[in-house]
Amino acid sequence: MYTFQDILMRLKQYWAERGCIVQEPYDVEVGAGTMCPETFLRVLGPQPYRVAYIQPSRRPADGRYGENPNRLYKHWQLQVILKPSPEDIQEQYLDSLRAIGIDLRKHDIKFEEDNWESPTLGAWGIGWQVMLDGLEITQFTYFQQCGGLDLDVVPVELTYGMERLAAFLQNKSSVYDIEWAPGITYGQVRRADELQFSVYNFELADVPTLWRLFELHEGECRRLLDAWPQYPDKRRFPLLAAYDQVLKCSHLFNLLDSRGALSVTERAAVIGRVRKLAVGVAEAWLEQLRLEEAA
Amino acid sequence: MTDLAFLLEIGTEEIPDWMIPPALEDLRTSFQRLVEERGVAGDGLAIQVDATPRRLVLRAGPLAERQPDREEWVLGPPRSAAFRDGQPTPAAEGFARKMGVAVTDLVVRETPRGEYVACRRVTPGRPTRDILAEALPDLILGIHFPKTMYWTGKGGPRFIRPIRWLVALLGDEIVPFELAGVRSGNHTRGHRLLGSDRIPVTLATYSDQLRQNYVLVSAEERRRKIEEGIEKLLAGTGLRLRPDRALLDTLVYLTEYPTPILGSFDREFLSLPEEVLVTVMRHHQKYFSVEDAEGRLAPFFIAVMNTDADPEGLVRQGNERVLQARFTDARFFWEVDQQKKLEDRVPMLAQVTYQAKLGTYLDKAHRMVRLGRRLARMLKADPRPVERAALLAKCDLTTEMVKEFTELQGIMGGLYARRQGEPEEVWRAIYEHYRPESMEDAIPGTLTGCLVSLADKLDALQGCFRVGLIPSGSRDPFALRRAAQGVVRILVEARLPLPLRRLLGKDQALIEFFEDRLRYYFREVRGFAYDEVNAVLAAGWDDLTDLESRLEALRQVRPTENFEPLAVSFKRIKNILRQANWPATPDSACQVREEKLEAGPEKELWGAFQRVRREVRRRRRNKEYREALEAIASLRPAVDQFFDKVLVNAPDPEIRQNRLNLLSHLLSEFSSIADFSEIVTRQEEK
Numbered sequence: 001m002y003t004f005q006d007i008l009m010r011l012k013q014y015w016a017e018r019g020c021i022v023q024e025p026y027d028v029e030v031g032a033g034t035m036c037p038e039t040f041l042r043v044l045g046p047q048p049y050r051v052a053y054i055q056p057s058r059r060p061a062d063g064r065y066g067e068n069p070n071r072l073y074k075h076w077q078l079q080v081i082l083k084p085s086p087e088d089i090q091e092q093y094l095d096s097l098r099a100i101g102i103d104l105r106k107h108d109i110k111f112e113e114d115n116w117e118s119p120t121l122g123a124w125g126i127g128w129q130v131m132l133d134g135l136e137i138t139q140f141t142y143f144q145q146c147g148g149l150d151l152d153v154v155p156v157e158l159t160y161g162m163e164r165l166a167a168f169l170q171n172k173s174s175v176y177d178i179e180w181a182p183g184i185t186y187g188q189v190r191r192a193d194e195l196q197f198s199v200y201n202f203e204l205a206d207v208p209t210l211w212r213l214f215e216l217h218e219g220e221c222r223r224l225l226d227a228w229p230q231y232p233d234k235r236r237f238p239l240l241a242a243y244d245q246v247l248k249c250s251h252l253f254n255l256l257d258s259r260g261a262l263s264v265t266e267r268a269a270v271i272g273r274v275r276k277l278a279v280g281v282a283e284a285w286l287e288q289l290r291l292e293e294a295a
Numbered sequence: 296m297t298d299l300a301f302l303l304e305i306g307t308e309e310i311p312d313w314m315i316p317p318a319l320e321d322l323r324t325s326f327q328r329l330v331e332e333r334g335v336a337g338d339g340l341a342i343q344v345d346a347t348p349r350r351l352v353l354r355a356g357p358l359a360e361r362q363p364d365r366e367e368w369v370l371g372p373p374r375s376a377a378f379r380d381g382q383p384t385p386a387a388e389g390f391a392r393k394m395g396v397a398v399t400d401l402v403v404r405e406t407p408r409g410e411y412v413a414c415r416r417v418t419p420g421r422p423t424r425d426i427l428a429e430a431l432p433d434l435i436l437g438i439h440f441p442k443t444m445y446w447t448g449k450g451g452p453r454f455i456r457p458i459r460w461l462v463a464l465l466g467d468e469i470v471p472f473e474l475a476g477v478r479s480g481n482h483t484r485g486h487r488l489l490g491s492d493r494i495p496v497t498l499a500t501y502s503d504q505l506r507q508n509y510v511l512v513s514a515e516e517r518r519r520k521i522e523e524g525i526e527k528l529l530a531g532t533g534l535r536l537r538p539d540r541a542l543l544d545t546l547v548y549l550t551e552y553p554t555p556i557l558g559s560f561d562r563e564f565l566s567l568p569e570e571v572l573v574t575v576m577r578h579h580q581k582y583f584s585v586e587d588a589e590g591r592l593a594p595f596f597i598a599v600m601n602t603d604a605d606p607e608g609l610v611r612q613g614n615e616r617v618l619q620a621r622f623t624d625a626r627f628f629w630e631v632d633q634q635k636k637l638e639d640r641v642p643m644l645a646q647v648t649y650q651a652k653l654g655t656y657l658d659k660a661h662r663m664v665r666l667g668r669r670l671a672r673m674l675k676a677d678p679r680p681v682e683r684a685a686l687l688a689k690c691d692l693t694t695e696m697v698k699e700f701t702e703l704q705g706i707m708g709g710l711y712a713r714r715q716g717e718p719e720e721v722w723r724a725i726y727e728h729y730r731p732e733s734m735e736d737a738i739p740g741t742l743t744g745c746l747v748s749l750a751d752k753l754d755a756l757q758g759c760f761r762v763g764l765i766p767s768g769s770r771d772p773f774a775l776r777r778a779a780q781g782v783v784r785i786l787v788e789a790r791l792p793l794p795l796r797r798l799l800g801k802d803q804a805l806i807e808f809f810e811d812r813l814r815y816y817f818r819e820v821r822g823f824a825y826d827e828v829n830a831v832l833a834a835g836w837d838d839l840t841d842l843e844s845r846l847e848a849l850r851q852v853r854p855t856e857n858f859e860p861l862a863v864s865f866k867r868i869k870n871i872l873r874q875a876n877w878p879a880t881p882d883s884a885c886q887v888r889e890e891k892l893e894a895g896p897e898k899e900l901w902g903a904f905q906r907v908r909r910e911v912r913r914r915r916r917n918k919e920y921r922e923a924l925e926a927i928a929s930l931r932p933a934v935d936q937f938f939d940k941v942l943v944n945a946p947d948p949e950i951r952q953n954r955l956n957l958l959s960h961l962l963s964e965f966s967s968i969a970d971f972s973e974i975v976t977r978q979e980e981k
Contacts, residue, residue: 115442
């Protein structure tokens, strides 16, 4: 039986053999692997790129104090971006499942319609949720737009839900029983994390502070975006730093949401604010890429 | 010339199941149009379309091998300019050269403009294979899908999912073309995991070869395989399938080689409401539910795999584990939600936006209470249960269960209300207040339920129309058509004599929107003729039960001998009045002066009119519309006589005015049940 870390390593190995750079997780809180610059910014422009990385993804509202066997505040995604998407991508994907020991001949695989959309990133794509014996294990998406821009080259994004896959492979009914490394369970590694962050996210996070932080990060991002048009040497302009501020805003938005601090109207308005920043960075980034190309 | 059969297979990545049947129809229609327009459709052309999630297939035949040759006359110069003294001029020689014939081959033809030199030109028909090769790429990309993607890069072709292979065979030959970088050929692919991915096929062997590679091309065959498989699974178990046609359709188009399996779940979950269990199974896992001999939900489910077997039971175990987790979630929600009563959730509705311009759900709940009360009073029913149910109806939107399983809205509210001791009248009204959700769905089963449902839907319609959220074309994000259709069905089918038009107020757009729904309902659902519906609507509408009675009466009276001729006369009256610029509805100045009536047909018509008017008024008061219409129809001989013998446009203006007044009274008095001038008579149809 493969441990959780075996599965992670095998999948990374598999995609490394298919030309992917293996990256490490991004060091700013994100809600999904898609938000990392390695996806959000790399899919823009015409340059081919292939990357695979594990991204612990934080969704404050999904926390359950470490008590629900299937729901987590933070879960591990394996994110794979292939740009452009190869023609045999579905077969390559199925082979990746074989690489972690799934005998597909003995299981039921379905590709069921599920189009992905992230209003905060101005991004959407067309694709499926991949179902293995009735369990959703992967989100499979052909990106169409990112940062509100039509993409030049269509990348495919594969997002594996690692806890679900591991629980499936190890035949566990609770993610906390997953064997992370020999003799060590997922629960031993992560339960305190889940409990404490649930308490913070639902009970103790200070709403006025979150709002203040949100506005500070938003302001910093806007300051940079405002400076961009006049900046003399655009190739050295810190758009990546501006994007970090977008990620901070997005995470703070999620925290405000889990604290129940947002009415529906407010929610839509804040999504709009974050989206505006993301779109601003994406547009500037494309311009910077063109300048890079020209140089 | 030989006739050929044609096969097209568009091999794709998995197409969403619900989009497949309409796409196939679209493919069929555009292919038929193509071959007919190009003149290559053979006699008795038959087109068959099939699909699995990974392929759209069209088979057609017979097709001609090539288009027929086209013969035409090309006109040259006029005869006078082409020949001088019997000798060809340079003009004639030039024309012959251009046409590539000898001057002696030119002939003279008579045309409307005179005699011209002409030459017969034969354009050979093109081979069907070339025509198809040229037309198929656009034809394929032209198949309509609700949402498309691009995959080869910006500006590339758009389709529902990437196209990965193409089979195009006309007879034994490949129809060569290229689409999105894929060249057509004669190789198909089998089942992803069980079949070969490169199978050479011919027209004759296509289906069988795919079957050997675990692909059933025919949706019917897959449907049968699922149904028979389920029968076999349940034989001798004492369990029965709960049939679900929509789910079966989904599974048919979600699989290439479907095989059902039987799984089970822990009996303890049966303590949850059946609605919750069935929703989780159906909507979230695409499982069929199973019941025992007494019709109670049994702790089993049927899943349909896209593979041939589950010999080690791994697929079953996997599905069981997923369902267990889902049910565990549902039980958690059920328990958490009980901690706060629906009543205590009312203030929470202030946090849920209904629509930006229409306020929160709390605002909506209050509006529903007021409207519900008004409706109940109009029907002289007790308003209290309606008010109570309307107040609580939307509270389940704040429950965890409905946040997770939105399909359960209304139903959960009803179930929680029942557990919290609300009377049956109230909890059932909450439970059913979204009904009817489709044309097939039942309307609420109680009066209270009907009134809460009406209050909900009328509030949505009035509110959205007021702030300009009016459906147009296929855009109807708030499902207002369904809401209006629901209002119509509830009023008619529950026989509620409510003044709909008065309730709608003065919003002309909304009134017309409802008239469209009424036309649709009475014509398409109830089978009334379109002119009958128009006639009854034109006579005015408010209470739909009354509208329905008038329609029924009209349908009964229509075939009687006097009716249609009278309708013709009414049309004539309408025309006469219009031409004379005379009011169609008489006012006080339009009194008929008896002393001015001429003895004979005119006096007789007046007499008949008065007699019939008395009877019609009495009948109409008693809602005896058939009798009223029969009485009106009995006027026919008097009307016919009148038009035969009497000149409306009499020279004496007073007599003329009097006659017009008589006709105007006749028309308005007898058009209040149905406007006969809307009736299309058999005579007119010819």
